[in-house]
Amino acid sequence: MTDASSSTRRTVRVELGDRSYDILIGPGLIAAAGSEIAARLKGRRIAVVTDEHVGPIYLDPFMRSLSTSGIEAVSLVLPAGEKTKGFEHLMAVCDSVLGARIERNDAVVALGGGVIGDLTGFAAGVVRRGSRFIQVPTSLLAQVDSSVGGKTGINSRHGKNLIGVFHQPDLVLADTDVLDTLSQREFRAGYAEVAKYGLIDKPDFFSWLETNWREIFAGGPARIEAIATSCQAKADVVAADERENGPRALLNLGHTFGHALEAATGYDSSRLVHGEGVSIGMVLAHQFSARMNLASPDAARRVEAHLTEVGLPVSMTQIPGDLPPAERLMDAIAQDKKVKSGKLTFILTRGIGQSFVADDVPASEVLSFLKDKYPR
């Protein structure tokens, strides 16, 4: 770790009583992982889980950093992609952690994007009914969203993320340099979640993004700043509502539509990745809010313009291939949400950075809105 690295490094603390933890954000954290972990962990054994894209680039330097700090580690490399979030791989991770004799003071590490983080966190949450867990998120989405807050899980044939536990990490190391090897498309997808924090309740942050987004993509201080602000925003929500009973729902801005679109495209990442669904979903949420006379149409136009500028899709018509009819999208929405006598719960908005939970949205209005937006 160079002096330059430590001086630009930011720390966000997630306040959860005796389960509080730090998120370190900055360059050089893969190389500094060993010393950061050794300073916090009593044990000296670690099981690292990564995927076939991240492993070849970052596993060696990560393992070297651990061993330099006197930590013994074993690693498991899994296939990359959403399909890895299933029972078969959960079993493999549990088995590998137990085989490595990871005990009470040792830890399990997720080195990868949200897929590896969700799967590995779930395994850590159930091995010996809860083992120490460290997130080393390597995608932008994982750094600003999935690695923070303790939600872990796998998919079921009945839907995404339906099986899991809340299991908070003990430490998050977000090395901002590693994002340079992430594909542009995945970077943009993660950026949708960064923009989301502005649109929820930080209008100034959204304005700052409109001005500075190119520097975030390029790397450097603006990237660190954007990630730290995002982590802080998520940390605040998580501290207020760890188990997602109330305010945490706002984090779903754009996600109800987004999830329906992910389901409609069969979770085929060549057509749509999560962040792209969120991008379209956020635009739809703003447009729908305008249609319901809750917000000015200018807000929706501003969101659409910014997301278009960074290269994200903003309309269902931009998704390659055909979508099912609006009625089928509505089924997916109803499955995602509790439908009480024709009313849906949605995150809507009164303008940029003024989102709120609306729990009486008429399903019929959503249906006719979707028909307008995707005529066939």
Next chain:
Amino acid sequence: MTDASSSTRRTVRVELGDRSYDILIGPGLIAAAGSEIAARLKGRRIAVVTDEHVGPIYLDPFMRSLSTSGIEAVSLVLPAGEKTKGFEHLMAVCDSVLGARIERNDAVVALGGGVIGDLTGFAAGVVRRGSRFIQVPTSLLAQVDSSVGGKTGINSRHGKNLIGVFHQPDLVLADTDVLDTLSQREFRAGYAEVAKYGLIDKPDFFSWLETNWREIFAGGPARIEAIATSCQAKADVVAADERENGPRALLNLGHTFGHALEAATGYDSSRLVHGEGVSIGMVLAHQFSARMNLASPDAARRVEAHLTEVGLPVSMTQIPGDLPPAERLMDAIAQDKKVKSGKLTFILTRGIGQSFVADDVPASEVLSFLKDKYPR
């Protein structure tokens, strides 16, 4: 539910703040399940999991009771036996619960012994990151031990119960009549855990058991009393130490030796079931305490005499087939416990009902004790 049933029924409350719950103990609770559940549950959907021994006898009356109270239920019948506590069946239970569209106010029910309870409780703990869960324990062991306290889990090839979560039930219904169809052998095995509560810290209860055990086996008020006392004992320990960091360790009296014997017999229930291992283990713990001059040998003789009288094994030599040499048993013990520089943590005793946690037991003493007890 007859008047007679409700007048003999006992309730034990497990105090865990906003996760407190009742254990109802008495006759006729399968028939009364629908009304007891409907009175406490907001939702009206239930997924029941049972096994191939319990299902044919109790699933029909249980489902009828639910439907009479306006509860819609689906059921899943799994193979009986310890092997069911694995990933494959965990997946099947999760799938069935999700397929039944069990939501926030609905519940998952375990109707069976400890195997079904541990597996189903784990599934309930991870479906939607925690679903409501009701235990309807049908073995004596499950009624006095596994259904209380929220420990759930499955086995791994690295050991028993190594993967799971803490997930408290919302209600436990212990119908004491159903124990009449349990095999004598399984009843005795459960009885070992009943005796354990006396030996931990209730000398008067142990004396009462010595006098009244025949009535407990026969059924009637003494059975209800013994189960209620056992549940209360476990509830007190759980309330003081939900996550097993301290005092809950006392519940492991007899279990360190017992687990080693279960492992040594390859978890082959034709040779040894859990409660039998605990029975032998409790006698060994008392004998070892005497050998270490901690307790009088009379205590060990009294424990041995009582467990022998009820028909439980009390010595390793009573296990059919050969056991491995003492060194291999020690390996299993070391795997079960943390070994700190040749010292083991054991539950030892100063006499009947005077157990304590000893964390400096020399491994060498245990080894020579085992060699004496199982010469070959």
